[in-house]
Amino acid sequence: MAISINWGTKVIYIPKNDTLDVTPAGSPREIRQLSIDQFRLTLNDLQDNVDGMTFLTTHLHTAPISLGGVTLAKVIEIINGYTVTFEDGQYAVNLAGANSNIADVTNVNQVSVRSANSAGLQDLSTLLTAAYQGQVVVANTGQAGTFIPIGTRATPVNNFTDAITISSTLGIRRIQLATSGTLSTGVVASGRTFFGDNSSVDTLQIDDGANVSDCSFNELTVSGTLDGNNIFRNCTVANISYVNGLLQECSLTGTISIDGTAQANLINCWSGTAGIADNQLVTIDMGGAGNSLALRNYAGGILLRNYTGGGAITLDFSSGRIIIDASCTGGSIGVRGVCDVTDNSTINCTVLDQTLNSGLDVINEGVKKASLLVPHTGNIA
Numbered sequence: 001m002a003i004s005i006n007w008g009t010k011v012i013y014i015p016k017n018d019t020l021d022v023t024p025a026g027s028p029r030e031i032r033q034l035s036i037d038q039f040r041l042t043l044n045d046l047q048d049n050v051d052g053m054t055f056l057t058t059h060l061h062t063a064p065i066s067l068g069g070v071t072l073a074k075v076i077e078i079i080n081g082y083t084v085t086f087e088d089g090q091y092a093v094n095l096a097g098a099n100s101n102i103a104d105v106t107n108v109n110q111v112s113v114r115s116a117n118s119a120g121l122q123d124l125s126t127l128l129t130a131a132y133q134g135q136v137v138v139a140n141t142g143q144a145g146t147f148i149p150i151g152t153r154a155t156p157v158n159n160f161t162d163a164i165t166i167s168s169t170l171g172i173r174r175i176q177l178a179t180s181g182t183l184s185t186g187v188v189a190s191g192r193t194f195f196g197d198n199s200s201v202d203t204l205q206i207d208d209g210a211n212v213s214d215c216s217f218n219e220l221t222v223s224g225t226l227d228g229n230n231i232f233r234n235c236t237v238a239n240i241s242y243v244n245g246l247l248q249e250c251s252l253t254g255t256i257s258i259d260g261t262a263q264a265n266l267i268n269c270w271s272g273t274a275g276i277a278d279n280q281l282v283t284i285d286m287g288g289a290g291n292s293l294a295l296r297n298y299a300g301g302i303l304l305r306n307y308t309g310g311g312a313i314t315l316d317f318s319s320g321r322i323i324i325d326a327s328c329t330g331g332s333i334g335v336r337g338v339c340d341v342t343d344n345s346t347i348n349c350t351v352l353d354q355t356l357n358s359g360l361d362v363i364n365e366g367v368k369k370a371s372l373l374v375p376h377t378g379n380i381a
Contacts, residue, residue: 003042007055010080011107012043016087020147022094030091035147036098040076056080076100086111097148132172135195138163139178153178160187167192177202177220185209190227196220199236206240228260236272244291252300255283263292263311271300271320278303278323286313289330297337307331307349315339317355324351 004013019032043058059082062075076098078084085107086093092112095102103115131152142156151157151166153176160183163175175189177196180203183189188211196202199219206212206224213227221236230245237247239254244262251272258264271282281301286293292311295302302322307313309330315322317337324333328345334352335341343351 003039003046005043005046005052005058005082007052010082012058012078012082012084014039014084014086016089016091019086019093020145020150022149031094032091033094033096033147034102036076036095036100036102037074038097038147039102040098058082074098076102078102078105083107085109086113132170134172135174135176136163136166136170136172137176137178138181140181141179160184160189164189164192177204180204183207183210183212183224187211190214194218194220199234223254228262238272252282255285257285257287258291258293259287261290261311263294266293266295266298268297269295270298271302273300276301281321281323286311286328304328304333307333309349324349 002015003018005011006013014034016032019034021030022033023029023031040059040061046052047055047057057080058078060077060079078101083105084102086109088109088111090110092114094114095116099117100115103113106113131149133153136151137153137156138158138160139156140158142158143150144158144162146162146165146169149155151163156178157163157166160175160181164187167173167175173191174193174195177194180201182205185207186209190211190213193216194204196204196219199221202219203221203223204217206222206226208225211227212230214229216231216233217235218233219235221238222232223238223240226240226242228242228244230243232247232250234249235247236251236253237256241257242259243256244258244260244264246265246267247269248267250269252269253272273280273282281303283303283305284293285305286307288306289308290310293313293315295315297316297318298320299318300320302315302320303325304313304322305325305327307328307330311331313331314334315336317335317339319338321340321342322335323342324345326344326346328349330348332350332352333345334354336354337356339355340357341351341353341355343353345351
């Protein structure tokens with residue numbers, strides 16, 4: 001049951017579950033908290049629907065006032081004969097976030113209603129800035145809900161749907177993962193910035209159907225399906241699809257699938273796989289035709305596959321090897337730097353090998369020819 005209004009009796013009913021449990025450890029009595037501003041917004045919604053439009057307004061709202069560098073809190077006044085009834089029970093409710101007359105118009109039952117009215121009460125938004133510190137914290141050990149202080153470091157939220165709601169309400173773009181989590185299908189997180197406390201511990205799984213367009217990811221292990229124009233920094237990226245955007249200083253494992261026609265830029269990345277066998281290489285799947293890849297200063301092994309032309313591919317290695325798969329059937333691929341190249345592509349795919357290894361092959365061939373004059377059989381290392 002949610003907050004409701006009996007328009008005939010003018011009674012505003014507040015269920016216990018619409019308040020936040022803030023009971024301190026060891027307290028003999030349950031203590032709840034009502035965010036007065038959230039309560040005001042709920043009343044607005046009820047008044048705006050078809051059932052409430054013809055009735056007198058429930059409250060007046062006076063916005064925060066700034067005086068002498070201090071922002072004083074908003075004031076909410078219940079008017080026109082409306083009263084408030086809390087769900088009955090042996091618990092207390094703290095009224096938080098604004099000055100109000102709610103305690104004065106509350107119908108008496110077992111619930112103890114505690115007002116914090118003060119002539120110098122500061123605006124909640126100012127306090128929230130300090131409480132949230134520019135981030136909404138998510139942890140599977142947290143609790144559900146969108147009421148203050150859920151989403152702070154001390155009281156994390158336990159799901160991304162509520163985290164995004166808190167983020168939108170407070171205008172905070174940063175989502176901080178204190179534990180691993182999953183962005184499930186239907187979650188709209190576009191434009192957010194995700195951080196982990198520890199990239200080797202905190203894993204973010206992105207389900208197909210979650211909206212993460214224009215999101216950035218930092219200090220996380222990330223896998224799943226993207227939506228485009230994404231940025232990764234200092235992450236472990238494992239088995240991820242629909243990559244376009246930027247991966248910078250990331251460890252790569254599994255299969256990285258390029259898609260979306262925009263260019264994917266992999267800068268200062270490396271293979272996170274310790275093995276050197278062909279089946280242990282990082283696989284980059286180009287998704288057929290039309291996708292571009294710029295790889296810069298990469299260290300480790302790569303299997304490049306499924307490239308049929310269009311777009312452009314340039315690969316710069318600081319140290320590594322690449323196998324160009326037979327599924328690369330068109331277009332051109334440029335390879336530079338210190339790299340061992342195995343080209344299994346078809347005849348219609350042009351591989352421009354400008355690696356230092358290629359240059360050594362030319363030198364060694366010249367040395368062998370010169371050995372006709374001066375005997376020499378070994379290669380220059």
